Amino acid sequence: MKLLLIEDDPAMRSTLQRTFERRGVQVVACGDGARALDRWRASVPDVVLLDLSLPGMDGLSVLEKARADGQRTPVLILTARGAVGDRILGLNTGADDYLAKPFDLDELEARVRALARRAAPSAEIQGDGFAGPSEFCGLRCDSASGAIYFGDTVMELSPREAALLRALLARPGHAVAKERLFELVFPGESDVQYEAIEVVAYRLRKKLAATGAQLVTLRGLGYLLKAQG
The missing domain is CATH 1.10.10.10 (Winged helix-like DNA-binding domain superfamily/Winged helix DNA-binding domain)
Structure with a gap:
């Protein structure tokens, strides 16, 4: 699995990158909102882990531009803004999940892997006896x-x-x-x-x-x- 980590705090970015890499995840890290879209397009990630407070361009703007550009990668917003209004705004902008700081690393990993599984193509519906996705009505x-x-x-x-x-x-x-x-x-x-x-x-x-x-x-x-x- 490839993770795009967009986090401006160097210590947090380094900790998360080390943690995920130890757990077998390939991590592309970026600390600048203005460069995040280029990294997103270039890295073709399975999941994006996105902080909201970014220099140059805030995280919501990055997410909005990415969705408008056709990027459908699952996004988990990771931020200190934990109010209900902030969560609703993030989800309505195009995020798939939201985790407020401080957080548990095991829960974060579980949420990231759940997003990756959800987005992955299903080869079949196990136990139902039917083959995988087909063509139907165009x-x-x-x-x-x-x-x-x-x-x-x-x-x-x-x-x-x-x-x-x-x-x-x-x-x-x-x-x-x-x-x-x-x-x-x-x-x-x-x-x-x-x-x-x-x-x-x-x-x-x-x-x-x-x-x-x-x-x-x-x-x-x-x-x-x-x-x-």
């Missing part, structure tokens, strides 16, 4: 990157939306249990409420409106992907 999943295309265009999906759509593409026309989808979309996240999968499904359904596919809720069963009309 939608297809790139097996190397995990990106989902509609025609020749990459869909702008959050990591959770992409994980849900990959699971449904694995067996279009067949119901996938909500419990199984929750495990795939929120792997190892015991603090997430079960109903959160409904929020992800709602957002994905709106993004599928312009495609030939429709996300259908089957009450008491789960969800399925079918052709519109």
